[in-house]
Each structure stands twice: as structure tokens, then as C-alpha cells.
Amino acid sequence: MTYAAQVTSGVNSGVRMKNKLTSLNVRNAKPGRHFDGGGLFLIKTKSGGNWIWRYSYLKRVREMGLGPFDAVSLSAARAARDGWAAVLATGKDPISERERQREAEQAALNKEAPTFSDIAEIVFESHKASLRGDGDRGKWFSPLRVHVIPKLGQHRISEIHQTDIADTLRPIWKTKHPTANKAWQRTRFIIQQAEYMGYDCKPFVADAARVMLGKVDHKTENVTATPWQAIPALYRSIAGVSSPKLCLRWMMLTCVRSAGCLGARFDEIEGSVWTVPADRIKGMRNAVQDFRVPLCDEALRIAEVARSVDDSFLFPSYRKRGGHITEAALRKELAALNEAGRPHGFRTSFRTWAEDTDQPWDVAETVLGHQIKGRVERAYARSDLLDRRRIVMDRWAAHVTASSADVIELRR
Known part of the structure; x- marks a missing residue:
């Protein structure tokens, strides 16, 4: 035992103590505390035991764990005590110094071989600038956060094997294949x-994992859409001026996706044109632009009714002050009517109507915000067909409202 261990241990300071334990003592020790000297002792339990070094730092007694007795021998425990006693002799607290060393070692390891979770966060932060709503609206990170990171997050990126990825995704590979496939792509x-x-x-390990998971005979199910012939009856049945009711009618008339309609604002409407900002249009950031929507007379009446409730959002939330309603509110409204069709399905209703009634194909596609020309053609033909779309959408509105003179029922 070193002199430093004797002097700084806080136990029998200044007195050279004889070691009291032997390897045989340690092996046969009964539950309890067994002192070796210089502040080192063994706490033995029925199921195991640990080496502890007691020392004094700034007049405070501290106890430092040196490891389990079945993994750390008596001689190794004494050597560890002597080493940390030398640190104490320099004026540093051994426990704090050990923690600092561990953090430094961990930082070096993370820099050399980061975990999957670390890399995932870095990649997402650098990639989300190209995603809509910084990746939140499309929930790009969600498949990773829910299905991959809980199992692979703490694996070193360099140590991940194809079996690790396959085992992670196998529980949902067949039952939730679209989600599992997104998780695999992101991984x-x-x-x-x-x-x-x-x-x-x-990346080969991900490719190999996909082979291990096998092919899935997954059939994509289209969003349930209300037949266009049933739209007028549905429109009339949505009576009232609550935000969900008005928003559903607005969606039927404008054929804009729910993300665009839910957050509609009055300052986006100028005359009879509603301009949906690019950040609420489907597509990669910088690949979409603001989209102008011609509003029929019925849509303008909806806007007028909505303005009596709020002066910012057309469809404000009654629960979240200063916000707008969610798609869940729309679905709840349709469920109350026993309507199987989904809000997004109104776009299909319109497209089928346009096809069955011989509306111009290019105009109908533009109403839905679809690209109808190649990249080179679009570079020259830049018209958004607003005037031609207005004609088609007025025809659609006449069908939706069944040419009724008063279809907004002002009752709650």
C-alpha cells in the first residue's frame, strides 16, 4: 500500500496499516463489510459483492466503487485504490476525475464510432431543410423514432449488421408494410x-436486411372516395357553420388537399382567388410554388360566413386558441354522418366527375395541382390555366350544390 493511500484515505491517517484480507478471505467472506486497510473494504452480499474505497476530500468522506469482487481481484482493487489515492494527493477529487475521464472517453468514442441515433439526428437536421415543414408535417423521422431507434439507436453505426436491421423491422414487415418500408428506406x-x-x-447491410425480410404481397388501398353522384346529397347533409362543416364544404368546392384547406387564412384570398402558400402544397421544398385557386360564388359565401367567427383562419379551432382545426375533426364529422368517404377522397370525386362529364383533361389535372407536362415544357408553358379552371370549377360547384340558391344553412 502506498503512503498516499494511507495519508489520504481518511481512515487511520498517518498510521501504516497492515493489509487484513487475503484472496482466500475474499472468496470465503460472509455477507457484511470486510476491511483491507487504507480505506479499501469489501461489501459482501449473498449474491455478490463490491469493492469500495473510502477517502476524505475537502473534509468530506466519500466512497468510490472499484468494481464487483468477482470481476476485480484483491490485488487489482488495491492497485486501483493506490492509483486514485495518487490522484487525490494532487488535490483532485477521484470520483469527479473518473467521471471526467469517462466523459472524455465517451466523446472520443462517439466521434470515432457514433451511434445510429446520433447519426440519425445529424442526418435529419441536415436533410430537413429540403422537407416540407422541416420534416414535421410529413413526419419523415417518425418511422425511425417509433420503430428503429428504440432497438438500434444505441448500436454503433459501424457495428450494425443486416440481422440487426432485419430483426428490428420483422415484427411490422408484413402487418404494417408501408410503414416498415419507410423505416427501411430511412435507415x-x-x-x-x-x-x-x-x-x-x-448501405449494403440495409440491402441485405431487405433480402432477409423477404417480399411482401402488399396491395395498396386507395383512399375511400364518395361517388361524385352522391356529392350533392352529402354537401346538403353537412348543415351548420362549425369549422369542420364549413371546411368540408370548402374542400369539396376547391378540390385542394386537406393540408392546404385546414390552414386557410383570409389574407390568402384576394377577390375571387385564393392563393395557397407553397408551404402547404404537397411536394419537396423548393419544388413547389404558390397555387392559385379560383373561388366559386358558393365558396365566397362560405368565406363570408367564416369571417363572422374569426378574422385570421377560415376554420379556427375552438380548442386551440390561435390555431386551426385538424383533419381528425373532419373525419369525426363524416363519421357522424356514417359517410365512408374520406376528406382526401373529394379530389377523386371531382376527378371522376371530370372524366365522366368530358371536362378537359389538362384543366382537370391542373385543378388538382398535378404536373401535366415535362420539365422542359413547363419551363416554357408557365400558365396555371386559371381562367379555364374557373369554368370547370364553376360547373363542378353547380353539381356539388345541385344548383340550389341557398345551400349554406346558418344553424349550428
């Missing part, structure tokens, strides 16, 4: 980006 993308960063990993 592969993150590993690929990590390789570009210079880490020792290969």
Missing part, C-alpha cells in the same frame, strides 16, 4: 450518409 439513407461522412459502414 438505409442514414447509413449511406454516414458512409459519406467517412464512418466505417456500408
